[in-house]
Amino acid sequence: MASASVDRWNATRRELTGRWVAAEADDDIRRYGIGLDTDEHDWEPVEVPGHWRDTDKFASSDGPIMYRHRFSASPPADGARRWVTLDGIFYQADVWLDGAYLGDPEGYFFPHTFDITALSKLDDQHVLAVEVTCAPHSGANNRRNITGVFQHWDGLDRRWNPGGLWRPVHVYDTGPVRIERLRVLCRDADDRRAHVRLTSHLDSDTQRTVTVRTLVDGDVHDERDHVLAFGENQIEWNIDISEPALWWPHTLGEQPLTDIAVEVVVTPDTPDAAPQVSDRRMRRTGLRQVSWDKWICSINGEQLFLKGTNVLPTRAGLANADDAAVRRDIELAVELGLDAVRVHGHIADREVYRAADELGMLILQDFPLQWGHARSVRGQAVGQAKAAVDALGHHPSIIQWTAHNDPAATTGADRSDWKKRTRTVLAQQLPSWNKSVLDRWVKRSFEKADSSRETVAHSGVPPHFPQLSGTDTHIWFGWHRGKAEDLARFATRVPRLVRFVSEFGAHAPPYTAPFIDEQLRNHDWPNLDWARLEVEYGYQRDQFEQLFPPGSFESYEQWRNTTQQYQSHVLKTQIETLRRLKYRPSGGFCFYALADPAPVISASILDHERVPKDAFAVVQAACASILVVADQPPEWINEGDRMKLDVHLISDLREPIDFAVVDAVASWAGGEQRWRFGGPVGADDVVKVGTVDLTVPDTLGELSIELTMTAGDTVSHNRYTTAVTLRPGS
DSSP, X not given: OHHHHHHHHGGGOEEOOEEEEEEEOOHHHHHHSSSTTOOOTTSEEEEESSOGGGSGGGTTXXXXXXXXXXXXXXXXXXXXXXXXXXXXXXXXXXXXXXXXXXXXXXXXXXOEEEEOHHHHTTOSEEEEEEEEEOOOOOSSSSBOSOOGGGSXXXXXXXXXXXXXXXXXXXXXXXXXXXXXXXXXXXXXXXXXXXXXXXXXXXXXXXXXXXXXXXXXXXXXXXXXEEEEOSEEEEEEEEEEEXXXXXXXXXXXXXXXXXXXXXXXXXXXXXXXXXXXXXXXXXXXXOBOOEEEETTEEEXXXXXXXXXXXXXXXXXXXXXXXXXXXXXXXXXXXXXXXXXXXXXXXXXXXXXXXXXHXXXXXXXXXXXXXXXXXXXXXXXXXXXXXXXXXXXXXXXXXXXXXXXXXXXXXXXXXXXXXXXXXXXXXXXXXXXXXXXXXXXXXXXXXXXXXXSSSEEESOBSOOOOSGGGTTOBEEOOBTTTXXXXXXXXXXXXXXXXXXXXXXXXXXXXXXXXXXXXHHHHHHSOTTOOOHHHHHHHSOOOHHHHHHHOOGGGSSSHHHHHHHHHHHHHHHXXXXXXXXXXXXXXXXXXXXXXXXXXXXXXXXXXXXXXXXXXXXXXXXXXXXXXXXXXXXXXXXXXXXXXXXXXXXXXXXXXXXXXXXXXXXXXXXXXXXXXXXXXXXXXXXXXXEEEEEEEEEEOOSOOEEEEEEEEEEETXXXXXXXXXXXXXXXTTO
C-alpha cells in the first residue's frame, strides 16, 4: 500500500543526466544564458555527472562554468509538489529554472534540493541552468572551500580543479509533505535491545497533522502523529529493536544490515479520501555500539586493536570512479588484514561506505577541512558537519569523526631545516584560529548532531601538553625526520604520542609511471624535470634529496627499487613497533596510504592502477593475525659487540593459544646460533617469549635473524638483518 502511494506522487521522477551544454560564465551568460529562449548552438556539450575538466574545451579552466539542460515534464498532479535535487555540486552554484532564481547551494558531498512546484505548473518545457564555481586554492593556508584533499594537495596535481556536477540531477514529485533530511543513528546496542535515534526535517505546504510511520526491514515498527507548521519542521523520536542481529567488524563477526524506512502519511483535503504516503526515505544501517577509552576502540563491548590505512579518493575526480573500482579499495584493505581505514581529508563516494558496511571494515572519517582555512568558512563548516551526519550517520562502519586534518599545515617540512621544523613544532602548541576556534566549533557541531560516536577536533596536532591530549598523531619518522627505528625510542619517552598514529610511512615511485617514462624519453637520467614532477606528480623534493639523491644512482630503476625497499623497511618497522605496544598504550594505527587517485610519486603502497609496490606484501605480512617479532636490530653493528633483541608474540585471535614454540636462528657466513622459546599466549594479547642474546661474530657481512613460531597448524615467520663491520681502530 505504502509503495503504491509513493509511486503515485513520483510518476514524473526522472534523472537529468547525460548530455548537457556548458559555457564559461560571464556577465552576459548570467544575464542571457539562463532562460528558455537562449540560443545554445555554440555551447559545448558536457556530460553530467562529470567534471568540467573532462571536456577538452574546459580542460584547463578554473571556472565558473554555466551548465544548461532542457527537459519536458507535465505539470504536477493536484496536491503534489515538485522538486529538483542536485546530488553533487563541486563546490558552489547558483541555480535557475526557466530564468527564475532558485538558490546558491554550497558543499560537494550532500544533495541540494529546491521546490519548483509553482514553476512546473506554468509550462511543460523547462531549462535548468546551474553556474558552478570551484575557486582554486593558492596554497596550504587561508583556504575557503571545504573540499579537503581535492584541491591543492600533494597527492594530486596541485593545479587540478574538481569543479562540476559530479552526481546526477533529479526531478521528482512528492505529496504535500517532503522528507528533507533523515538521520538514523544507532546510539547503543546489545543482544537484548538496540536503541535507534531518528531525526527528520519535514517540509509542509501548510499547517497540517501527519502520521510518521517507521518500518524496520519492511514491517511497521512505530507510528505517531505530529502537527506540522508551514515550511520546515524538525522532529525527533526513538525506537527500540528487540533481540537485534548485531553488526560486527569482519575480524569479530558477521555484518547483518537492517533497513529502516520512514513514511509521512497525509490525508488529502478531498472528502472521503484515504490516507496516502506523501514521501518515504530509507536508510540501511547496522545495529552496534561504539565506545572509545584513551584511543582504544570497542565494538559491542569487544576491544579491538585497529590495524588500518589511509584511504584516498579512488580517482582525482569523484565522478570518474565506478562503484566496482571504489569497492575494490575496501576489498584490498580486507586482503591486507586490516580492521579500519581512515578516509583521509575528504568525504568519499557513497560506495566506500556501502562496501565498508557489507565487508565489516571500520572507518575513521575525516571532515574535508584540510590544512589552514580562512575565518569565513566557520558558518559553512558548522552546517556541513551536520549535513555529514545526516548523509552518513546511519553507516555502522563509521566509528569516529575528525573535524580537521592537519590544521597547522605542516606537510612537506624540509628534513634539513631544523630551525623551521622546531618553529613548526612550537607553533603547533600555541593557540590559533584554526585549532582553537574553527575546530572546536566543528567538533561541537558533530557532537550535537551525533552522540553515538567519538569526535576528534583535529588530526596531526602532537599532544605534548594535557590540553591537547585528545588528538591522534602523524609521526613520519624515517621520512620527514629521523629514522624508522626512532618511533620505538620515542614511544618510550612520550607514550601519549603513540596512542593512535594516523599517518606514517615513506614515499617511493610506483612501477607504473608513464610520467617518468615520458621524462626518461626526453631527458638523460638523473637530469629529469624535477620541478615539474614536484608540482604535478607529488615528488617531495627535499625528502628525496636528503635520503635518496637521484644523482647517486646509476639508473631510474635502481633509484626506484631502493626507495621501494626503504618504504617497506619503514612500514614493517613501525607497524611491528605499534603492534608490540597494543593497548599499552597504543589503540592502533593507520599507515599512509593504501592507493593513489592519480599517477604520482607517493607513500601509497598501490599505484593509481592498483599495481602493488614492494611494501604491499610487507604490510600484509606485518598485519597477520598472529605475528612473531623481534626488536629491530641496528643497521650495522661492530664485531664483538653484544646484541640483545627481545622477541614478542602478538596474537589478535579471540581465543588463547595454549602453547606456542618460537625458534630463533642467527646466521652469518660460516656460522649460526639457535634459541628456542615457548609458552602460552592469551587471547588478543602480546607476550614477550624470550631474548636473542648474541656476541657478534668476527665475520664481516650480513647477519640475519630468522624467527619461526609454531602453534599447532599455525606458523608465523619473520626475518631481520644487520651488517657486521670492523670495530673502529681495528
